Amino acid sequence: MSKNKEKVDRRKFLKxxxxxxAGGAAVIASKSVSADTKxxxxxxGYRETELVKTYYLSTRF
Amino acid sequence: MHNLKNDNSISEEDKIxxxxxxxxxxxxxxxxxxxxxxxxNDLKGDKSDIGKAFSVLSDLSKKxxxxxxxxxxxxxxxxxxxxELLPFGSFYITGFLHDKPLASIRRDLNAMGIKRGxxxxxxxxxxxxxxxxxxxxxxxxxxxxxxxxxxRSFFKKHIQPWAEHFFTDLExxxxxxxxxxxxTIGKLFIKIEEExxxxxxxx
Numbered sequence: 213m214s215k216n217k218e219k220v221d222r223r224k225f226l227k228x229x230x231x232x233x234a235g236g237a238a239v240i241a242s243k244s245v246s247a248d249t250k251x252x253x254x255x256x257g258y259r260e261t262e263l264v265k266t267y268y269l270s271t272r273f
Numbered sequence: 274m275h276n277l278k279n280d281n282s283i284s285e286e287d288k289i290x291x292x293x294x295x296x297x298x299x300x301x302x303x304x305x306x307x308x309x310x311x312x313x314n315d316l317k318g319d320k321s322d323i324g325k326a327f328s329v330l331s332d333l334s335k336k337x338x339x340x341x342x343x344x345x346x347x348x349x350x351x352x353x354x355x356x357e358l359l360p361f362g363s364f365y366i367t368g369f370l371h372d373k374p375l376a377s378i379r380r381d382l383n384a385m386g387i388k389r390g391x392x393x394x395x396x397x398x399x400x401x402x403x404x405x406x407x408x409x410x411x412x413x414x415x416x417x418x419x420x421x422x423x424x425r426s427f428f429k430k431h432i433q434p435w436a437e438h439f440f441t442d443l444e445x446x447x448x449x450x451x452x453x454x455x456x457t458i459g460k461l462f463i464k465i466e467e468e469x470x471x472x473x474x475x476x
Contacts, residue, residue: 222421222472226286229321229465251302251393252406254416255386 283418287411293462294408300455301350301360302393302401304343310334326457333451341451348448357448358439362398365435374398378431382406385427387415400439400459403432425470437463 283291299309313334318324334342350356359365363374375398382388382397387406389397397403407428410419419427437460443449444456 222469223284223286225472226290226465226469229468250405251390251402252382252387252409252415253390254414255388 283412290466291408291411293458294404294411297455297459297462298401298405298408300452301404302399304346305339307339310339310342323458323461326454326461330451330454330458333454337451345448345451349443349446349452357446358442360400360439360443361396362400362403362431362435363396365439371396374431374434378403381427381430385410385415385419386417398431400436403436407432421470428466428470432463433467437467 300313311334313330316327316331316334318327318331337345348356349358350360359370361370361375362378363372364370366372366374375396378397387409389402393402395402407424409415410424410427412418440456440459440463442456444453444460446452446456449456
């Protein structure tokens with residue numbers, strides 16, 4: 213089995229098993245998990261808080 | 274939890290995976306605020322097992338008061354002396370808190386350039402921490418996108434050995450009402466991740 217074929221299978225599998233089932237639900241849930249719950253960052257501590265907010269405002273949910 | 278730039282550049286299934294991890298991290302990290310509980314009101318699932326568990330969680334978030342949910346969190350994870358469950362990898366793997374598995378996570382996080390903030394006091398082998406890290410690895414939160422083999426390596430070492438066991442315990446815990454479907458969702462999702470990682474043989 214080629215590398216690419218395996219990648220496609222993985223994506224297909226994930227789409228079948230997780231995306232359909234939990235897609236909308238998890239997106240909504242994580243939206244309500246606000247940025248203040250974040251406990252880890254990269255070592256420079258860079259965070260795009262404003263962008264995160266903008267993303268949430270712009271999301272169709 | 275995501276930034277704009279990253280959300281445009283990861284695939285749909287990776288977005289869902291990171292949202293799932295993010296959801297699990299958020300629900301297990303601490304006692305939920307009223308806002309967080311309200312956020313679960315709108316959850317909808319399809320007819321799959323994970324979907325059904327999300328629907329149950331949504332119903333419970335409307336029926337059970339936030340205070341009762343916070344009490345349940347206390348009984349499950351904090352307790353008097355200790356809660357019903359100890360959501361730490363080290364405990365599940367070796368039977369002891371703060372043991373070698375925690376040291377191993379700290380070493381790996383350091384090598385990955387990930388550092389923790391000061392506002393969450395639990396050790397890094399807490400299930401919520403591990404879920405948050407998986408989510409951030411996928412979305413590029415830590416300054417780079419971690420490849421599937423890198424994600425798999427972290428998952429296999431630090432999550433796979435115990436997380437399904439923990440979520441199964443949570444699903445059936447005596448004190449669990451609201452958190453029981455969380456256990457179901459976690460258990461099923463970890464199984465999906467395990468299977469998906471086993472499919473991708475590219476290194």
